[in-house]
Amino acid sequence: SAVISQKPSRDICQRGTSLTIQCQVDSQVTMMFWYRQQPGQSLTLIATANQGSEATYESGFVIDKFPISRPNLTFSTLTVSNMSPEDSSIYLCSVRTGGRRLAGHNEQFFGPGTRLTVL
Amino acid sequence: ELKVEQNPLFLSMQEEKNYTIYCNYSTTSDRLYWYRQDPGKSLESLFVLLSNGAVKQEGRLMASLDTKARLSTLHITAAVHDLSATYFCAADNNAGNMLTFGGGTRLMVKP
Numbered sequence: 001s002a003v004i005s006q007k008p009s010r011d012i013c014q015r016g017t018s019l020t021i022q023c024q025v026d027s028q029v030t031m032m033f034w035y036r037q038q039p040g041q042s043l044t045l046i047a048t049a050n051q052g053s054e055a056t057y058e059s060g061f062v063i064d065k066f067p068i069s070r071p072n073l074t075f076s077t078l079t080v081s082n083m084s085p086e087d088s089s090i091y092l093c094s095v096r097t098g099g100r101r102l103a104g105h106n107e108q109f110f111g112p113g114t115r116l117t118v119l
Numbered sequence: 120e121l122k123v124e125q126n127p128l129f130l131s132m133q134e135e136k137n138y139t140i141y142c143n144y145s146t147t148s149d150r151l152y153w154y155r156q157d158p159g160k161s162l163e164s165l166f167v168l169l170s171n172g173a174v175k176q177e178g179r180l181m182a183s184l185d186t187k188a189r190l191s192t193l194h195i196t197a198a199v200h201d202l203s204a205t206y207f208c209a210a211d212n213n214a215g216n217m218l219t220f221g222g223g224t225r226l227m228v229k230p
Contacts, residue, residue, distance in 0.1 A: 031216060042207060043162075043220045092161060096216075106169075108152065108209075108218060110162040 002027055002095050004111035012117045013083055020079045021114045023093030028073035031096040034066070037113070038089045046091075049076040083118045090115050121146050123210050125221035132198045132228050140224045142191040142208035150211035151184050151191045152218065155204045162207065165193075198228045 003026040013019050023032065032049040046066055047055040055068035070076045080087050093111040122145040132138055142151070150169055154162040166175045168184035168191060175182050179202065181194045191208055205225045209218040 042222045043209075045217060045219075048216070106150070106211075106215065107164055107167055109164060110154075112161045115159075 001107070002029060002097055002109045004093055004095060004109060006091075006093055006111040006114050008114060009112060010115040010117075012119065014119055015084055017083055018079055018081045019083065019116060020077050021091055021093075023076045023078070023111055025074045025095050027097075029095040029097060030073070032070060032076050033094040033096075033108075034068060034076070034078045035092040035094055035110075036089045037092060043092065046078070049078075080116065083116075085118045088116055088118045121148065121210055121212055121219045123208060123219050123221040125206075125208055125224050127224060128222055129225045130227070132195070132226065134199055134228055134230055135197050137197065138195050140193040140195075140206055140208075140226075142193070142210075142221050144189050144191075144210040144219075146189075147186075147213060148189070148210040149186055149213075150215065151182075152209040152211070153182050153191070153193055154207045154209065156207065156223075157204050165206075195226075198226075200228045200230055202226060203228045 005024045007022045034046040035043045037043050045058050046061045047057040049055050049068050049070040051070045065081050067079045090113045092113045096108045124143045126141050152167050153165040155165050156162050166182040171186040173184045179196045184191045205223045207220050207223045209220045
C-alpha cells in the first residue's frame with residue numbers, strides 16, 4: 001500500500017486568488033493523479049502528474065487553470081488558479097502502485113483530500 | 120470513451136437485509152475497483168477485481184466481475200449500520216493508467 005498526505009486539509013479562499021495543494025507519498029510511485037470531487041458528486045480525473053515532464057490533462061481541464069508540478073517520484077503539487085466559487089470541491093491526490101499490468105498489484109490509493117471553499 | 124454507471128444511486132436498507140449494487144461499464148475493461156467513502160473522508164479501497172469471474176469477499180461485502188457482460192456487483196449480506204457510506208466502482212482503461220468512476224451509491228442502513 002501507499003500512505004499519502006496532503007496539505008492543506010482544507011482552506012477557505014477568496015475569489016481570484018490561487019491555492020497550491022501538496023501531495024506527499026511515503027514511497028516512490030510511477031503514477032500520480034489529481035482528482036476533483038464536487039459536492040455530492042463522483043470523482044473526476046483532472047490530470048496525470050508525470051515526473052520530469054508536463055502533466056497530461058483530461059478534457060475540460062487546462063494547465064493555465066490547474067498547473068501541476070511533479071519534481072520527483074514521491075511529491076506533486078496542484079495549483080487551483082484564479083479561483084471562483086465553482087472551484088469549491090475536494091481535491092484528491094491518488095497514486096497507483098505496482099507495474100501497469102502486474103497481476104495482483106496495481107491498486108490505486110487516495111490521499112485524505114483537500115476541501116476547498118471559494119467565497 | 121469508457122463510461123461507468125452505478126445503480127442504484129441511493130439505497131436505504133434495513134439491518135439484516137441483503138442487497139446488490141450494480142456497476143456497468145461501456146467498453147472493454149479487465150480491471151474493476153470498489154471503494155468506500157464515509158462522509159467527509161477520502162476513499163478506502165475495498166476490492167480490486169482483475170479478471171473475468173473474479174469474486175472477492177470481505178466480511179459482509181462480496182464483489183464479482185463479469186467482463187463479458189461488462190458488469191460488476193457489490194453484494195451486501197445482512198447489512199449493519201456500520202456499512203452506511205457511499206460506494207464507488209471504477210473501471211480501468213485498457214492501458215491500465217486511468218480510472219473512470221461511477222456516480223456512487225449512497226447506502227444508508229437503518230437500525
